[in-house]
Amino acid sequence: MFKHLNLLLLLLLYIFNYSETTTRSVKGKKGGNVTLSCDFKAKDIYYIHLSRRKSILSCQNEECESESESESQNGRVFKEGSCDVIIKDLRLSDAGKYILRIYYTSYQTELKRQIRTYRLHFQDFISVKxxxxxxxxxxxxxxxxxxxxxxxxxxxxxxxxxxxxxxxxxxxxxxxxxxxxxxxxxxxxxxxxxxxxxxxxxxxxxxxxKDKMNYINYDTQQHTPPIPSEAYWIVPVELSVFLLILVALKRKRMHRCPGAQMHIC
The missing domain is CATH 2.60.40.10 (Immunoglobulins)
Structure with a gap:
């Protein structure tokens, strides 16, 4: 039924010779969903058609007919709202150009068309040693x-x-x-x-x-680097040496000044 309707629409559009086209980029994620938004507020949308090399989806008013490129795509593409199209369970093979044709009637009851072109692409990140x-x-x-x-x-x-x-x-x-x-x-x-x-x-x-560093670069991460283990015994050793020097000086002074406990040298 929709194929005969397509021929009629093409004939009418040839007579009225009016169309408008926009292009937009859409980013998808493998396994996720993506919406091809038509952003069209006209109330009198008569027919929409989505294609990608071949016909994918055709909808007349609320009645839609799936014309998937492959059996695996069945059930993943459907219309939402007046003319938005949703693709579920995205696969990398879904990347590419989609064309959505929107047919509607104006206030003068003339049949008009708008075309939306979508470039669906994916982005991935890989780390390799x-x-x-x-x-x-x-x-x-x-x-x-x-x-x-x-x-x-x-x-x-x-x-x-x-x-x-x-x-x-x-x-x-x-x-x-x-x-x-x-x-x-x-x-x-x-x-x-x-x-x-x-x-x-x-x-x-x-x-x-790369393998993880033993400590965080504190210049870039604003973290304090770890204190080396040697630092924990440097202070006690220095204190011990200082005390030994004081004891030696005291003994030397007492040796030079007998009876230093009673008289001041």
């Missing part, structure tokens, strides 16, 4: 290249390209993972997974993991 293996689950179906921004360089370096593969002998590809063997400090930095339009799908920040 030197010499270990760095594995990043980033090679999505719509990934075109992976670039690396090193903290020691101002420019970016392309590590992987769908047409040419990896750029280093230490890199391998397996099951959608980009793996770097024998991790070094130069491998730290930010890795961006880009689509064919140069838009970010996934951003991974990689840091070098």
């Amino acid at each position: 030197k010499g270990e293996e760095l594995k990043m689950d980033v090679l999505l179906m719509n990934a075109y290249k992976v670039v690396h921004w090193s903290r020691r360089s101002t420019g970016r370096k392309e590590d992987w390209n769908r047409g040419h593969g990896v750029r280093s002998d230490r890199m391998t590809i397996r099951d959608g993972n980009l793996t770097i063997s024998n991790f070094t400090s130069t491998d730290a930095g930010t890795y961006e997974v880009l689509d064919s339009e140069g838009e970010i799908l996934i951003m991974v920040t990689v840091t070098e993991s």
